[in-house]
Amino acid sequence: MGDIVEVKTEPLRLGVLGAANISGKALYHPVSTNDRVDVVAIAARDRARAEAHAAQHGIAHVEDDYAAVLARDDIDAVFNPLAISLHHPWTLAALEAGKHVLCEKPFASNADQAVEMVAAADRTGLVLVEAFHWRYHPLAARIDELVDLIGGAELIEATFNAAIPESDEVRRSWELSGGALMDLGCYPVQWARFAAGREPIEVEARMCPDTAAGRELVDVETHIDLDFGDGCTGSVHTRMDAGFEAWLTVTGPRGWLRVVNPLAPHMGHSVEHDLGDGPVFETVDGLTTYQHQMEAFVAAVCDGESPPTGGQDSIDTMRIIDRAYISAGLPPRGT
């Protein structure tokens, strides 16, 4: 018998732009549990904050600015968790520098930017994934199966509310492409598209702008009615001035399902369904959504696998968001 030879491949080397709050959950923890990827460089507007992240998470190099991270030869890919208005310029810059990108949601400020980003990834042959982490947990595949079992979606209802502090600039500022629909509502929009399995033909929205705070262009609450044609309709609701609530209900000709917390199922969730024999409860095991997402990103870059988020999926989500703003009389972000 021949010797067993262990093939050791080098880990994917990531750079990170900014010292964002989300990086703990979406980047540092999943990387710490995955030996196929390392974070090797960081920059933030405030160097001291980048140094604090580097010290805490064992990142070898701190640069003075984002461009210096992109210029490093020892970086294969970049995590872009910047404020939403900065997703487009810094993702384009990373792709031009020859780096694959994992970009936070929502992908861009509007659909035109999303089209440009996807075109740049196609042209450069690099991987560009939108960090819609929920889609990578095994719960997403189970929802897909259950929608099939109920005979397809006829009525979809999806909600994500959270209490966003007044001081949260990223979510509450027009300049940074904030708004409840952008930061929170992008999830139920994507859940509805996922359950319908196609794009809506009609999008009608009502929004409450943050007039009390003088932010007339920023929605604090949004309701969207969607018509997917062929007898399938949906409604999406989001608020950034209410307690945490995240759920998806789908009704079809042969039954219904209700998922509580499709957003972050690793924090606790439930799936209730009735396929004609009465209600049944179940849960779906998995790692954190972010661990599954990081595994998929590494597999996309290193093994050539096709991720389900990014590309046309991101463009389609942003198109609904743009249409909703226009329908409610507000301008799409970044315009």
Ligand SMILES: NC(=O)c1ccc[n+]([C@@H]2O[C@H](COP(=O)([O-])OP(=O)(O)OC[C@H]3O[C@@H](n4cnc5c(N)ncnc54)[C@H](OP(=O)(O)O)[C@@H]3O)[C@@H](O)[C@H]2O)c1
């Ligand atoms: N996947 C998830 O579960 C999840 C959860 C929360 C948020 N997110 C998304 O992740 C992204 C960041 O969210 P976060 O909560 O982590 O935000 P955050 O920490 O408040 O801000 C993210 C980064 O944006 C830059 N930034 C903030 N304010 C800025 C300003 N006024 N001008 C220029 N740059 C500014 C900062 O970069 P520097 O560090 O360089 O200053 C900051 O680190 C958003 O797209 C958000 O929707 C995703």
